[in-house]
Amino acid sequence: MTPTSPSAPATATGHARVAPRPPSGALAAGGDGDVPSLRLVRLALHAAFYALLGVALAPALLGRAPAAVLPVGAVLAAAYGAGIVRRAGRPGAWLAAVTGLWLVLLAMDRGFSYVAFPLFFLFLHALPVRWAHPAVAAATAAVVAAQGGAPGGLTVARVIGPVAGACVAILTAYGYAALYRESRKRQLLIDDLVRTRDELAAAQREAGRLAERQRLAREIHDTLAQGLSSIVLLARAAETAGTDAARARVREIGRTASDNLAEARRFVQELTPPALEDAPLPEALRRVTARTLPTAAFRLDGEPCPLPVETEVALLRLTQEALANVARHARADHAAVTLAYLDGQVTLDVYDDGVGFAPGHGPADGRRTFGLHGMRERIAELGGTLVVESAPGEGTAIAATLPTGPGALEAAA
Known part of the structure; x- marks a missing residue:
């Protein structure tokens, strides 16, 4: 939602992605990630800040409010935009500058009370929980004090309005964080399933290769290996046999070699059919x-x-x-x-x-x-x-x- 979001999440070994390191605020679980719906929420909040700031500056542009708020408002808009672009990892100075500029504008014109609502989310996101809630309470008190300077003084409605806005912001922030955590868990589960599916497919391919290797080993053992053993025995017998017996052994060797050659060709044809070679x-x-x-x-x-x-x-x-x-x-x-x-x-x-x-x-x-x-x-x-x-x-x-x-x-x- 704010410029404190860390850089893009890293990638783990394989297909799974490592969950990004979130900031430590109340919106810590929702300040980062690549979930499109959550990214859209952050853009909507940024747009809300500039829209409310523009509404508060409109009377000064029309001449119905002090013109002194215009340069301060421009500086506030520039500072907020710079923080969004830089995505600072330690937003303390930037957050203090944005808050200080807003307080100056609020002291000059109570119409800037409405800008407090997007700032509530900024506090909840950028600050640790132990500081986020006090910051929201302090901003709410500043708005109530500014409203107390309006004609008619401080009324119940002028107190309930800012307090209700702060409560809505806090509840929305925690709902946003829960939505993000659920989305991250679902994404990590999907990544694990994809990785497991790929590993299973690889294991099945390896099992298929091993099964084919075993089949060929059995066939080679039962055909080629046995034939070659017969050739060796016949050759040894021919060495000690007489002329006629040796010729018979040689003829037997030729027949055995021809049979084994046919078996070898059959293996080759099964692996790579000649019809597909050319x-x-x-x-x-x-x-x-x-x-x-x-x-x-x-x-x-x-x-x-x-x-x-x-x-x-x-x-x-x-x-x-x-x-x-x-x-x-x-x-x-x-x-x-x-x-x-x-x-x-x-x-x-x-x-x-x-x-x-x-x-x-x-x-x-x-x-x-x-x-x-x-x-x-x-x-x-x-x-x-x-x-x-x-x-x-x-x-x-x-x-x-x-x-x-x-x-x-x-x-x-």
Whole structure:
């Protein structure tokens, strides 16, 4: 509310913000912060000070009051504005100057009694509680004394008015402070929730990486490592075997090495599909569609945007699996693949007008749909959804939806 507000609040490690150090007055909890509504209240009080000061100076400008108040009023306005701009950390001298100038004006013209109301808030904010209330009481007494010099002398109304104004100011100040404290608590809670959400997302990504590492470790151990061990044993046996036996061992080594090479290539293809190495996702899907099911149509909607590798691989594998099922089982006359970039998400639809099946009971020919089950889990791990709609004789529609928000773009980077 006043120029005593400290500088902008510092930022803590991570996303949370440290609560600003408030001044020590009755409005200590409300003198700072970046809450828009509270900042608006402070601006309104500053505006009230200048408005009441202008109203008190108006009679002098119109010639109906002593002109001597004009220069003193101008100095008071300048001093108050200088304090607002400087935002002094120790406002003692500034507050004494503003109060002294106001008392001079009040002695010259009791019309400046109204300026006391915004000054009440200034005292409550800038001074410690043990000094703020006495300062408000002293200012109220000064106003009552000034009103006592009016024609008719001191009346009950001229006493009750300033006292009531002081009480309203004190109650408003404490309500303002409570509002600020509640707003700060809510903001800190939101910051903690955001930080916790980010930490949880990071932990989930790390868990996903560890799970994938363990999966690859198991597969490498069960395939490549076992094959290489067999090659080592066969090579040692060939060293001590006769000519014919050694040739047989060498042939066995060649077959084992070929099998392990095929496994290694399979691992590489699963991590980085060749179709995505030299083409963006829409072109890769177009090629896969034409190669897997030449009669199928491919359509692109929206403006393509960068996607994480995991998302592109999942959409490519889903297209391959769905089109392979159409080619092998659907007996469809028409099929279509639609890739759509929407606001915050990307969707992939694969439709055919084939024989269809009952999703809850498996295909009509009794085949087991491990491919779609695996893709459903893969899409879910990326935060998306996979929906399969089908019925006997009514074709099949597969729809996948994946997010493309900030988290997805961060993963792509």
